[in-house]
Amino acid sequence: MKNKSAWMLKYLFMNGLSRIPFHERLHYVGQSLFGRHRLDAPEMFGRAAELFRLLDYAGENVQGRSVLEIGTGWFPFTAMLSYLLGAKEVLTVDIHPWLKRRHAVETFEAARRYGGELAKAVGVSRADFAARCDVIARSAEQSGTVDEFFAPTTIRYLPKTDLLKADLPARSVDVVFSSNVLEHIPPDVLEAIHRRAAELAREGGVALHRFNPDDHFKTLSGSSITFLEYSEAAWRRLGGYGLSYHNRLRSAEHADLARRAGWTLSFWADALDHGALRQLESGTARLAERFASMPKEILAAFYSWFVLRNGPSDTTVSNPAHVKWIDDLWTAPSTEPEAQTP
Numbered sequence: 001m002k003n004k005s006a007w008m009l010k011y012l013f014m015n016g017l018s019r020i021p022f023h024e025r026l027h028y029v030g031q032s033l034f035g036r037h038r039l040d041a042p043e044m045f046g047r048a049a050e051l052f053r054l055l056d057y058a059g060e061n062v063q064g065r066s067v068l069e070i071g072t073g074w075f076p077f078t079a080m081l082s083y084l085l086g087a088k089e090v091l092t093v094d095i096h097p098w099l100k101r102r103h104a105v106e107t108f109e110a111a112r113r114y115g116g117e118l119a120k121a122v123g124v125s126r127a128d129f130a131a132r133c134d135v136i137a138r139s140a141e142q143s144g145t146v147d148e149f150f151a152p153t154t155i156r157y158l159p160k161t162d163l164l165k166a167d168l169p170a171r172s173v174d175v176v177f178s179s180n181v182l183e184h185i186p187p188d189v190l191e192a193i194h195r196r197a198a199e200l201a202r203e204g205g206v207a208l209h210r211f212n213p214d215d216h217f218k219t220l221s222g223s224s225i226t227f228l229e230y231s232e233a234a235w236r237r238l239g240g241y242g243l244s245y246h247n248r249l250r251s252a253e254h255a256d257l258a259r260r261a262g263w264t265l266s267f268w269a270d271a272l273d274h275g276a277l278r279q280l281e282s283g284t285a286r287l288a289e290r291f292a293s294m295p296k297e298i299l300a301a302f303y304s305w306f307v308l309r310n311g312p313s314d315t316t317v318s319n320p321a322h323v324k325w326i327d328d329l330w331t332a333p334s335t336e337p338e339a340q341t342p
Contacts, residue, residue, distance in 0.1 A: 050145070050326050055175065056122045071094055084112075135153060171204070183211050184247070
């Protein structure tokens with residue numbers, strides 16, 4: 001293990017910071033100063049592009065569709081690309097107010113620079129993509145706020161918004177997206193959000209989620225499963241609160257929550273941390289009682305991708321495909337498990 005003490009101190013610091021007044025503002029300033037949330041255009045664009053490539057892989061697209069994004073974040077690549085790829089409406093909501101105008105402009109510049117290949121891959125004409133880029137470019141020159149920046153587009157940004165309480169019309173959404181969000185929501189709230197998304201989605205609508213079920217401070221501990229050794233009570237004192245919150249749900253538990261909320265799981269892939277898997281197979285990994293009986297491959301998953309269908313579907317999956325990364329799907333023969341008919 002690299003440095004268990006530093007790992008623990010990081011979690012304790014974030015937990016403590018979350019308990020003082022104006023912690024969101026302090027967090028924002030700190031992240032800005034130390035560069036944690038400066039734009040890494042290739043990586044951040046790549047994360048969003050995965051969702052659209054996976055949507056295409058599932059036989060769907062956003063052209064002419066209504067899109068809901070859960071969790072806008074600092075750089076709105078998913079919302080921006082939804083518009084540039086032809087979405088009729090894009091609603092992006094976040095309980096935090098992280099997005100600023102300069103982030104939106106930086107996101108657009110990166111999306112325009114890297115997005116042409118993605119547009120071609122998902123069947124959007126170069127002319128249509130360029131025309132929408134021109135709309136945003138003009139807005140970037142004239143706007144002074146985030147709302148003004150998005151005004152000429154179909155994007156609507158709702159910060160400080162709880163999706164469970166938002167006054168939105170039922171059956172008005174075709175596609176739901178989230179990226180690096182599901183792991184940060186308490187399980188009971190997450191099930192309610194899945195249920196709410198199902199109410200907002202049209203029958204047969206689709207939801208795509210990419211999420212990170214591993215230990216987010218693994219660079220300090222050297223293992224993606226370090227946090228699985230703690231009981232629920234101990235974890236609440238470390239990373240189970242506030243800005244550092246991680247629900248520690250494994251991908252199979254995420255799948256169960258989505259199913260209980262009314263979604264059908266039509267695709268599920270996990271990327272495995274083989275170092276963690278070796279720890280588990282050798283018996284050197286310490287596990288809290290909650291995790292002790294789970295399959296080792298489920299415990300060792302460090303990234304997961306879901307495609308969900310709203311309501312009954314002709315196909316469903318009960319086990320994940322194992323991929324090195326999700327782009328294996330469009331660069332190599334399919335590793336998707338055979339669908340089981342209900």
